[in-house]
Amino acid sequence: MRIPDEEHALAKAAREGDQNAFAGLVRLHQRRAYLVARAIVTVHEDAEDAVQEGFVKAYQAIGRFDTSQGFGPWLNRIVANAALDIARRRKVRTTEELTEALKSPFRNPAEDAELKERLAVALAELPERARSVIVMHDVEGFTHAEIGEVLGIPGGTARSDLHHARLKLRGLLKDMRDDA
């Protein structure tokens, strides 16, 4: 895997204790890390917590990071684990709460409100791993291997999960499609 020169330099400097270099890595990777976390926990505040926790853990473990590898996959695995921990603690959260949390980011709530609410409910109903795989692959462009690395599953399993997750999401949104 080709690692961008900037990232490689930042990772090396961060390993030697340069906090400014680590801030550079945060700047490069926080958006993707947020999406990985959000796909797992679905709630914005929990996703932020997971991202912060993930970066702090990455900083603590930076001495063990192999700079010949990409920082992103390594970080995303840590963030995903932090998100999974939070998700386990929040199992009691209701579908209604998830739906509200998913609806809130839309800039114009009146526009396609029904459509978005159905999508929010469908995403919330998807199993955690199915939702994560769809978001990581279809929205953020992770490869099957990268998803497997982040979620701790083989790449082939990620591919199979993605197929089933798409089928399930389509099934949940079927009436939406029929109406269209």
Place this chain on the structure above:
Amino acid sequence: MTDELKFPASGERSDSIGEPLVSLIREAYTPPDAAAWPDAYWAGLERRIMARVSETAEKGWWAELVPWARIGLVAATAIFAVAGIVNQQLTEPDDQVAYEAVVQPEITSASDEPIAGQYVAGETDAAALSYYLSN
């Protein structure tokens, strides 16, 4: 209902959920503040992350030990409790003896005391033997 969300028909090769749905998911998973002020939101998150990182760096290796501190404390308490119980059980017989020695002074019966002139086995025999040998 909008046509934008039409999925690929079953005969189509693509297994993708389709760009319109991808856009909606991306929009749904955008942080609330990032939708309106993306630069400010991400700069703010970076500051918060780095504040926590700096805090961790100041604490140094102690920060890594904090999660273990509670477990260590519970384990140490349990070990002390068990050691205390075992120690108490081991020293109890000695204490009992010492206690009884203090609160129950030895009471000897009158019959145990030797009476003057009474035959005491051994002592009298030795005296008799000494008398015969000397004469």
